[in-house]
Amino acid sequence: MSGGRLILGVETSCDETAVAVVRDGRQILSSSVASQIETHSPYGGVVPELAGRKHLENLVTVLQSALRKSAVKPSDLDAVAITSSPGLLGALLVGTTFAKSLSMGWSLPLIEVNHLYAHALSIFLDNRRPRFPFLALVASGGHSSLFEVLSPRELNQIGRTRDDAPGEVMDKIAKFLGLGYPGGPVIDRLAAQGDPEAIAFPRGLQRDPSFDFSFSGLKTSVVNHVLGSGAIGGRLADHQAPPLEKTALRDLAASFQEAVVDSLVSKTLRAARDRGFRTVVVSGGVAANSRLRKKMADQGRSEGIRALFPSPRLCTDNAAMIAGAAYHLLKSGEFSDYSFRPSPRMKTG
């Protein structure tokens, strides 16, 4: 191998079992992902016990694939990087134990990476280099967070969701409408043929001075709209929408998606204006949504704010972003000992 620092990244915080090899924090030599979406699909969501076990079954195969594709030998590597928070505890435990073992077995330093920081920095793997500081929105099934990215190692969370994450409401509404899992892509597809102004759904916390998000009021509104104002009991049988006519379904999907997108766009651009950022980076699974990409870019442009999106394969969970973020910690010698424990929640300071 020609020069450069090579990091092997491992990611198991939720659905995806992923291993990647990245050179110098920007060149992806391999990025292997085994998704559990097929395993989870019948359940309409990620099943955590299942997730831990599937990671265990997949990790060695995914590691072998990442090493083979990159043509890198363990002896060429400079470090092993692992997501230690936030995520599902069972899934994180499998990944951190695996990475600690690799680190010990190969005598390589171990680097702990925050999953959300890695998303916020994933744009660098697309060969784009926004100048620091910039604003980053990470929107996914488990998170909705705004970060001031002061440097690759200094991220300051200035906003987060107060209830549901945007990907979570998309999954829940898709399941409620009988559209299957995951909800994001199917809603995106239906919405493209619907009228986003057909139904006026609320945009949460729009007048609130904070940079926090709220999506649970929107969820309730969609359920109310579909079921009408009649009384509904607490039985599980009542948790499903009746079948909707095709145009009504498309309009509903478009109007619902527009409310999610507007909430994300308006808060993010307001944060950029208030804090003086000219660049906004949007990542996480929800950043693959076509309407969000277009609206953030268009509205941003009209205000002189540049919106950048990592390519879709970097938006969903992957290990290249873990190895990418770890590079900056490698440079400053910030290694982890083996005593750390994974944490399911984002530490808020």
Place this chain on the structure above:
Amino acid sequence: MKRSTAKTYNSSAPEETAGIARRLAKGLSPGSVVALVGPLGSGKTVFVKGMAEALGLPAATATSPTFSIINEYEGDPPLYHIDLYRLEHAEEIAELGLHEYFDAAGIVAVEWAERASGLLPEGTITVTLERTGGGGRKITVSRT
């Protein structure tokens, strides 16, 4: 024969639902388990936010645990916020180890608790949220 008592409240807004939760939570002691039952968007997380406030935490602390399944909030006593939405099979719920939370010296709130009905301890307080006409909620608090 076990005696059970039930009390019914009407709420017309999320703030009222949180208020009912605050009053309920003030009367709880460590080890109490609150089972929340109600359809999507009926106010279960809003209810737990109210409980968090009563335990001295900012309401914003409590967020949906759908993704993480269990959120732990460091109140006095601690509040364990559990969400079984994504768990549809009894064996998955059994493997979660819920009893460890029931036995800890905190207050436990379980959303979608009907999925764990056989696993909830005796003395669990069940809060059922139902939609009434016009966007209101009928909230029934029953103790068994």
